[in-house]
Amino acid sequence: MSEKAKKVTISSRRRFFTDVAYSGGLGLMGALLWGGYADKAKSSPLTLRPPAAVEEEDFLKLCIKCGLCAEACVNRPANIDKETGRAKPGTLKMAKAGDKVTIGTPFFTPRDVPCYMCDDIPCVVACPSGALDVEKVTNKETGELDFKMMNMGIAVVDTNSCIAYWGIQCDACYRACPLMDDAIKLVYDRNERTGKHAFLKPMVNMHSCTGCGLCELACVTEKAAIFVQPREIALGKPGDHYVKGWDKKDQQRVANRAESDLTTHDKRSEKKPEDYLNMGVEY
Ligand code: SF4
Numbered sequence: 001m002s003e004k005a006k007k008v009t010i011s012s013r014r015r016f017f018t019d020v021a022y023s024g025g026l027g028l029m030g031a032l033l034w035g036g037y038a039d040k041a042k043s044s045p046l047t048l049r050p051p052a053a054v055e056e057e058d059f060l061k062l063c064i065k066c067g068l069c070a071e072a073c074v075n076r077p078a079n080i081d082k083e084t085g086r087a088k089p090g091t092l093k094m095a096k097a098g099d100k101v102t103i104g105t106p107f108f109t110p111r112d113v114p115c116y117m118c119d120d121i122p123c124v125v126a127c128p129s130g131a132l133d134v135e136k137v138t139n140k141e142t143g144e145l146d147f148k149m150m151n152m153g154i155a156v157v158d159t160n161s162c163i164a165y166w167g168i169q170c171d172a173c174y175r176a177c178p179l180m181d182d183a184i185k186l187v188y189d190r191n192e193r194t195g196k197h198a199f200l201k202p203m204v205n206m207h208s209c210t211g212c213g214l215c216e217l218a219c220v221t222e223k224a225a226i227f228v229q230p231r232e233i234a235l236g237k238p239g240d241h242y243v244k245g246w247d248k249k250d251q252q253r254v255a256n257r258a259e260s261d262l263t264t265h266d267k268r269s270e271k272k273p274e275d276y277l278n279m280g281v282e283y
């Protein structure tokens, strides 16, 4: 081989290894970037999880992203089109990039496909990891599955855009609810403006609403005036220092508090008024 040919071969080999190293580097960088993105692609707080999902923090630790819940949902007999024999889109979707939900985890969007509150709750039964906890939907007395115990969220009525609150007769959400007259009621109210018309306003019972979203799908307004939100978002959360005297869990919480957990405020309230005399700011 001539000197020139050797140089060309060596330089093409070098270029080959540089290219391999470069593309390997890019691949590694891509993997790191993707890993970082997947890690950062946290779920929006408005994400609705499947029935019987455990608390979000635990759900993310337990869910192995196997998709068995979504598969059980799409293949349930009621979801198979009788004419074509094909499955319609299921309720549960596995999150992809751009969904604003942790990638690979199941969620649902009621305005697209709500949860049909299946009697046999196949999605929960299929979950192998405990991310969907069958105990949460099992009646302790009968030992049977009870779809009324589902807790995906709670429906919220936007009283500004719900046309029933304008005085127009509409009961689409009420009629769509599988727990009609329990989870949702139409409440009569007098229309003071006209003096002769009545309102029939949909109102949701937070104790019975499961968050299935059938009402959201049925709503006739362009953007649903009734929509499901996770319970903690819809109902809010008081500070941990508030105690409900009538709530057994709260009473136990207070009884369990160690002396070291007491706040300055608690300790201050143990003092008698005369203890404060001449104490300056040293409580
Ligand atoms: S209960 Fe809801 S989410 Fe579960 S399988 Fe039935 S329709 Fe799907």
Ligand code: SF4
Pocket: 062, 063, 064, 065, 066, 067, 068, 069, 070, 105, 106, 126, 127, 128, 129, 130, 131, 132
């Ligand atoms: S079946 Fe359970 S573990 Fe599998 S994706 Fe669904 S929630 Fe996650």
Ligand code: SF4
Pocket: 154, 155, 176, 177, 178, 179, 180, 183, 184, 204, 208, 209, 210, 211, 212, 213, 214, 215, 216, 228
């Ligand atoms: S989400 Fe709507 S349809 Fe479902 S139980 Fe609640 S009020 Fe009824």
